[in-house]
Amino acid sequence: MKKVAIVFVLIIIGIQFFSVNKTNPPVNEGLDAPPEIKGIFKRACYDCHSNETNWPWYASVAPVSWLVADDVEEGRKHLNFSEWGNLTRKKIAHTKEEIWDEVKNDDMPLWQYSLIHSKARLSQKDKELIREWTGQGEAE
Numbered sequence: 752m753k754k755v756a757i758v759f760v761l762i763i764i765g766i767q768f769f770s771v772n773k774t775n776p777p778v779n780e781g782l783d784a785p786p787e788i789k790g791i792f793k794r795a796c797y798d799c800h801s802n803e804t805n806w807p808w809y810a811s812v813a814p815v816s817w818l819v820a821d822d823v824e825e826g827r828k829h830l831n832f833s834e835w836g837n838l839t840r841k842k843i844a845h846t847k848e849e850i851w852d853e854v855k856n857d858d859m860p861l862w863q864y865s866l867i868h869s870k871a872r873l874s875q876k877d878k879e880l881i882r883e884w885t886g887q888g889e890a891e
């Protein structure tokens with residue numbers, strides 16, 4: 752039993768050498784939206800969907816760091832508010848639709864994120880504001 756524990760500790764120490772790339776690239780043309788909308792996205796989405804990620808301390812500890820970095824990398828790929836100004840009008844319309852789709856169904860923010868970041872949880876009021884801003888149909 753003791754041997755298992757030692758091996759386990761050694762593995763945990765060993766994987767710390769596989770660090771991840773935690774970068775915040777420059778913000779280009781950021782999101783152009785009313786402050787109350789931007790405020791909601793900043794507290795609920797920006798950690799994964801912008802270049803202004805607040806990297807938490809546990810993002811430095813493997814294997815959690817791998818999961819966090821992966822979410823940010825994937826998140827930025829799908830939607831990056833820091834690149835908003837570079838989107839065409841058509842792409843903006845489409846992205847807004849996608850945003851409402853995710854918010855309406857409670858698919859975003861990711862549940863494991865909301866679990867730790869209570870400020871990221873969206874109230875009915877937040878959702879209503881997002882719905883209006885995205886120009887989508889009535890809440891369901």
Ligand code: HEC
Pocket residue numbers: 792795796797798799800821822823825826829830846849850853854859860861864871
């Ligand atoms: C903890 C990280 C994280 C947070 C916080 C987060 N997202 Fe995401 N988001 C992701 C990841 C990872 C993906 C890509 C994989 C997926 O769709 O699950 C994604 C995908 C998306 C997509 C694209 C879906 C598609 O079909 O391509 C939209 C839109 C989106 N998120 C909106 C939001 C909004 C709006 C918020 C805040 C209310 C938010 N996300 C918060 C990680 C996050």
